[in-house]
Amino acid sequence: MTLDPEADRFLRAAVKTGLRLQRNEIAGGGSKGAGSNLQTLQRIKASLRKRTSKPKTTCD
Amino acid sequence: MAAVPWDSVLTINKALCQVQKTEPLTNPKALEKAQRLWEKAVPSSLPLIDAFDVCREAHELSAFLFNNGNTFAAVGHTVVERQLRSLPPLEAQILRTTIGHYICGLIGRRELQQVLRHLDPLFKSEPAAAPIPAPPEPAHQSQAASPPASVPLGLPREQRA
Numbered sequence: 001m002t003l004d005p006e007a008d009r010f011l012r013a014a015v016k017t018g019l020r021l022q023r024n025e026i027a028g029g030g031s032k033g034a035g036s037n038l039q040t041l042q043r044i045k046a047s048l049r050k051r052t053s054k055p056k057t058t059c060d
Numbered sequence: 061m062a063a064v065p066w067d068s069v070l071t072i073n074k075a076l077c078q079v080q081k082t083e084p085l086t087n088p089k090a091l092e093k094a095q096r097l098w099e100k101a102v103p104s105s106l107p108l109i110d111a112f113d114v115c116r117e118a119h120e121l122s123a124f125l126f127n128n129g130n131t132f133a134a135v136g137h138t139v140v141e142r143q144l145r146s147l148p149p150l151e152a153q154i155l156r157t158t159i160g161h162y163i164c165g166l167i168g169r170r171e172l173q174q175v176l177r178h179l180d181p182l183f184k185s186e187p188a189a190a191p192i193p194a195p196p197e198p199a200h201q202s203q204a205a206s207p208p209a210s211v212p213l214g215l216p217r218e219q220r221a
Contacts, residue, residue: 003065003067003068006062006063007062007063007064007065007068009063010063010064010068010138011068011071011072013138013141014064014068014072014134014135014137014138015071015072015075015076015134017133017134017137017138017141018072018075018076018127018130018131018133018134019075019076019079021130021133021134021137021160022076022079022080022127022130025130
């Protein structure tokens, strides 16, 4: 894949910026990442609970 | 957006995943939609805020499993990089963060517009000189003076290449 010089320059700069964002995310604990991970975990937990829970039967 | 073909977006994501040693996995349906959205925007010269909207919509589609936010935020930041160089460091950081948050859907258009409006006088008053050492871009500089004042926040024209 060949890019024109401008697009190539942009690509290099964008990768650099992306790496900086990645580093900041790691350093800062990744507020968005952590939030979305937590949400994913909660979703998984909820769906597992739904699947495993059975309607309670009473003895009486 | 001409300087950012869809292939570049893919390359950015791959590079970011490579650093984290993760597979650059994608959601094929969303990827196709994002590509269509992107390719529709690429040939046009968009105002800056519309370019961010394209990044935001593409991010929303969650085409990439890993580094989805970082990929599109990186594009958004880079689109505005030249303008950021003309701002004082604190304001540049405010704008960078705001753009990233907008693209990732953490803030709305109103907040972004407020920040852009707040920084607008700085864009106009500051000369285009870059205090940060950067690769010389004679084409940028020669064209930077040409856009009329009515498009201070438009996409840099040289990006139409």
